[in-house]
Amino acid sequence: MSLAEQKAVVAHTADVFEPAVADGDIVTKAAKAVLKESSERGGGIQMMNVDKIYPGSPDKALDDFNLDIKPGEMVVLLGGSGCGKSTALRSLAGLEDIQAGRILVGGQDVTATPVNKREMAMVFQSYSLFPHMTALQNVEFGLEVRGVSKAERRRIAGEKLELVGLSDQANKYTQQMSGGQQQRVALARALAVHPRVLLLDEPLSALDAKVRVQLRDEIRRIQLETGTTTVFVTHDQEEALAVADRIGVMNHGRIEQIAAPKTLYQRPETEYVATFIGLTNRLPGVSNGDEAVVFGQRVPLIDGSRAGGNVTVLVRPESLTLSGQSHVGEPGRVEAVHFLGALARVDVAVALGERLRVTVQLPANELPAGLAVGSDVVVAPRPVAALAV
Ligand SMILES: Nc1ncnc2c1ncn2[C@@H]1O[C@H](COP(=O)(O)OP(=O)(O)OP(=O)(O)O)[C@@H](O)[C@H]1O
Ligand SMILES: [Mg+2]
Structure with missing residues (x-):
């Protein structure tokens, strides 16, 4: 997207401006008000x-492509390069025309609504500040237009700069700021x-590792405080696991599975999801449908596992045990x-x-005591549910 295009988006995200709640015990009061409002306005999303x-x-x-987001929820779209994350976000914003389907915000059909009437705001990978x-x-710019x-607008801009921890930098030119500070602006x-x-389309990917972690936690804090329905795009699984209410793992232009981070990690429904999130071992097993025998031990299988016979069982590293000597499991060398x-x-x-x-x-x-490279050990799976493919 060109800078001119980005400016247009920034300038025209909302036609109806509603001032946020003023002073008082700012955080709680504002959070409550916005949450109330976001459910009153039914700020959920359906694609x-x-x-x-x-x-x-x-x-x-x-x-x-199908996506259903509750008001105030933070959904992360995660997936490899080219799987359609940015396209999903841009289509939602109205920056792309779509060839089929419908998009609803707060229950209203916005499929034909132009970008400047959708009341959305976008943060890009490049800071696109003036x-x-x-x-x-x-910060005042969008309010001015x-x-x-x-x-x-001075009051609101000051309040938002405080929210992102930049009150003391308000009068600095953005070109004199660090990447992390610019992204806060x-x-x-x-x-x-x-x-x-x-x-948010990969808002942190231009930043170095330490700033990324700080800012992602802050984005989540602010999102919870303001109760803003948010879609966050990233290809960084750790980032996704850290901030999301739910993660939608995308593959070839659709969501393969959407669930809370823990569910996605513990009960992936497809091989793509299992291998995209976290580390996984591919172990040979024999399945009877409900469970598989892996390294001589029984492992319960997740729904959606391949039915019977010889299978590959996707076992997380922490779902394996290691011992110096044991009569159960598979012998190996470190x-x-x-x-x-x-x-x-x-x-x-x-x-x-x-x-x-x-x-x-x-x-x-x-x-195990004395464990080193070359040690003889025995590996066995714990009875933790796994996917067979
Ligand atoms: N303007 C365009 N014209 C033609 N094809 C495009 C355009 N933008 C994206 N595509 C294609 O659409 C598919 C999805 O692209 P998209 O940018 O949504 O992927 P992404 O998941 O955001 O990837 P990345 O992680 O690299 O940003 C890709 O195959 C891409 O080549
Ligand atoms: Mg992208």
């Missing part, structure tokens, strides 16, 4: 059977127009030991027909 085909492209960028303006002026009085600017829906502070990860080569390398994760204080 139903949406197809998006870019001109000249043989493939659908969105293919029967460099010749101060932080305060940047809506004709909010000078005193009022962009966030404050988006929130200033009091959007029904906040859209190939690497990685200490991760409280946890340790051990790579073990087991001799199962073909050589198979498995990764076991356990609390560091449960490592």
